[in-house]
Amino acid sequence: MIRFFNGRLLSMDGGLDITEDEVWTDGDKICYVGPQKDELPAFGRQIDLKGKLLMPGFKNAHTHSGMSFCRSLADDVPLQPWLFEQIFPLEAKLTPERVYAFTRLAVLEYLSGGVTAAFDMYYHRAAIAAACVDSGFRCVLCGTNGTPEAIEDEFVRFNSYDKLISLLPSIHAEYTTSLEDIKAVAELAKRHKAPFFTHNAETKKEVDECVARHGLTPTELFDSLGMFEYGGGGFHCVWFSEHDIEIFKKRGLWVISCPASNAKLASGIAPLARYQAAGLNIALGTDGPSSNNGLDMFREMYLACVLQKLQNMDAAACDAGDILLAACSGGARAIGLGDCDRVAPGKQADLIVIDLDQPNMRPIINIPKNLVYSGSRENVVLTMVAGRVLYENGEYFVGAEPGKIYEDAERELKAMLNE
Amino acid sequence: MIRFFNGRLLSMDGGLDITEDEVWTDGDKICYVGPQKDELPAFGRQIDLKGKLLMPGFKNAHTHSGMSFCRSLADDVPLQPWLFEQIFPLEAKLTPERVYAFTRLAVLEYLSGGVTAAFDMYYHRAAIAAACVDSGFRCVLCGTNGTPEAIEDEFVRFNSYDKLISLLPSIHAEYTTSLEDIKAVAELAKRHKAPFFTHNAETKKEVDECVARHGLTPTELFDSLGMFEYGGGGFHCVWFSEHDIEIFKKRGLWVISCPASNAKLASGIAPLARYQAAGLNIALGTDGPSSNNGLDMFREMYLACVLQKLQNMDAAACDAGDILLAACSGGARAIGLGDCDRVAPGKQADLIVIDLDQPNMRPIINIPKNLVYSGSRENVVLTMVAGRVLYENGEYFVGAEPGKIYEDAERELKAMLNE
DSSP states (O other): EEEEEEEEEESSSSSSEOOOOOEEEETTTEEEEEEEEOOOOOOOOOOOOOEEEEEOOEEEEOOOGGGGGGGGTTTSSSHHHHHIIIIIIHHHTTOOHHHHHHHHHHHHHHHTTTEEEEEEEESSSSHHHHHHHHOEEEEEOOOOSSSHHHHHOOOOOOOOOOEEEEOOOEEGGGGGGGGGHHHHHHHHHHHOOOOOOEESSSSSSHHHHHHHHHHHHHHHHHHTTTTTTHHHHEEOEEEEEESHHHHHHHTOOEEEOOHHHHTTTTOOOOHHHHHTTTTEEEOOOOOOOEEEEEEOOHHHHOOOOHHHHHHHTTSSSSSSHHHHIIIIIIHHTTOOOOOGSSSOTBBOOOOEEEEEEOOGGOOOOOOHHHIIOOOGGGGGEEEEETTTTEEEEEEEEESSOOHHHHHHHHHHHHHHOOO | OOOESSSSEHHHHHSSSOOEEEEEETTTEEEEEOOOSSSSSSSSEEEEETEEEEEEEEEEEEEOOGGHHHHHHSSOOOOIIIIIIIHHHHHTTOOOOHHHHHHHHHHHHHHHTTEEEEEEEEEHHHHHHHHHHHHHHHEEOOOOSSOHHHHHHHHHHTTOOOTEEEEEOOOOOOGGGHHHHHHHHHHHHHTTTTEEEESSSSSSHHHHHHHHHHHOOHHHHHTTTTTTTTTTEEOOOOSSOHHHHHHHHTOOOEEEEEEEHHHHHTTTOOOHHHHHTTOOEEOOOOOTTTSOOOOOOHHHHHHHHHHHHHHHHHHTTHHHHHHHIIIIHHHHHHTOOOGSSSSSSSBBOOOEEEEESGGGGGGGGGGIIIIIIOGGGEEEEEEEEEEHHHHHHHOOOSSOHHHHHHHHHHHHHHOOOHH
16 A cells, blocks of 8 residues: 655546545545545555645557657658658658567656546557556557458457456547447447547648548538447647537547647648537647657646637636646546546546746745646656556556666667668 | 867857867966967866867856746746736745755756856846856846945946956836836946847737837837947847837847747747847847746757747748857857857857767758757766866866755745745
8 A cells, every 4th residue: 555645635536626535546536535544554655745646647648659769850841741751751760670679668757747548549459558568558459451361350459458458349430440340449439339539620631631532521421320329529620611510519539639630741730719619628749759759748738728828819718727637537537447436435546746836836826826837757756556656756567677678669660661 | 277179169159160178278368269279288187078079158148047046936827817826925035045046957957968157037146146256157137226326236236346256237027117216227228338128029028018108119118218329239129119129239139039938938938040040149148047947958959940930830030150150159149248159269158068979969061950850958968167177077177966956946935935
């Protein structure tokens, strides 16, 4: 058992109230949240927070972790040559070993930035799963394509692989998937009563071409195939029609917004304030390191808010508190991790500690606003996943030395560039 | 003498090349940049960089440091009530002691974020100067208003106050200054052959009202009064006409862009790509903590680039390398700190060390892009101003304990809120 005491708690159990409650964990779960007790059980470790803030970890609800190899490889170039001349030819050289190495690197960045789970769409999913389990990191996989047998096989396999790993039905996107394959995933989602996710309306071109092909937007097409019968959502959702918004509302789907990637690739600004007004569910993701290039949920929260102010020319648009909830609780519920959405007894112990004794967090007037508008990765001093401390004060506890992980990633990238 | 060795050097002496040169400092200056020598002089300290990156510090070319008290005090509210109902009434309660305490707090944030100098416009300039000198931090003051005698007095006083302090002629803005006061500052700038700076075209309303009053944009008005005869520039520059751009080009003036503040207050996006194409000089600032809310030049660099991609719907718009130079060298030259603009013998030793052994900086393919697109405050591990190490690995060497600085700021803010 581990005891967190003498700090502040933003449990997200019912809102953004901050208390001085203690939190105890037992194994991978939270077992007590409340005031200090007179009699204490035997703890394996007692962590004196000294005024620091304990809160649920960030959930990176859309990423391609294995793309950490493309960081700073092709920036400030137009989208099409970026994708077709730089990224795709390199991705063709990926192997399970390489995806493992690059995912290991990304997990370090998640942990030191307070991210406790990722919804990861990439190739070589067995390698992703192994990299996450070896690190102690929680991962929801997606991205399965292929024959109905293959996707069924992956679904079953990764949902019984490890308590840290799960998989949700998905396709990459309408424009990269045959209608036959889309229908196969639709059947999978229905058969397992599972939510369905995909890239959706990231660019205007994508939507226009889908309408030209099918007479329907991507959202309309997926809905017409019954893919959202058990929920799900879309990555990006920048170019939604009013009807798309209605479908998302009716089905209770999740908009998973990636504002940094959408800005850097000049895809546009997802109209989150409009979605909030329509009552849509919102979560945030970083997208891959090739298009972002950081894996930094503080940056995503900041951008989510301020880009709405710009888009609406209204400094009051998009409240920071709502976005903070979206980045933690919302993300968890979006990606099937409802047991990681807040700090409450019985929930998974996916927790982070934020140091408020740093100048960017002072004065302490409104901690949620501090987190969104002046918070940064440096404020994260501890990250716990499933009850295990994986990061603390600059040190990683992930079963391998960071230096080794950097070297492996660097060596594999250089090999790919030279092949 | 201090020796930095065994690292990488981004000197900005002629571009963005990275070498393995050593750097030696002597007193407040850099005395040697070059390859390792066989015979070494006696050093007071030798810093083994172990592969880390040494580079010029960031110059925060527009800020109101003393506004650190308003952080998270009034976010997500419309601009007018924000300013008139929240900020102005509190500012009326400022005293020199309070500005000293709040500036001390801001300086900590600058140092841990790799900022080595700030161009600071705020009230109670003697208190700002004292706070910076006591911290060892470099500051260029501005914001003088009042009678010709008063502004002359401040100009002379702060330009002979301390080697870390200087002052440049300025007014707050056209819309807050009488024509008489504007003319008095114009005379000061001419008399001392000094550059002139002011808020300029931050909001569309500001420009429209100036045109209605004078038949001229702010830039045209200032130029007609001869205020830019010896250079200078504008803070924000969001809403420039083609003629404003021509004037800035002809006079060699500096656009000091504050993308985070302009976004959060819904002022707009300064068209930096257009300014770059027109050959204008560009520097970056954070603006005050009330409108940003961080004092984070990494965020400014990131936003400067990606907002241009959004504004132009072109992922190739605004190269990160140019923005990195703007944030360091450009900022120095903009604010009269030409001797702090790069790492070269005879220049001031205003240096920072960036840790590349952190996951967000890996792989090491293109360090300038890493700095802008995935870099963050956590990567700054040492900040030196005028040859003195003021920040290193989480510790501050500023003549006061951070805990005391936090307490003082917090106490003064609470007193203001209760008065």
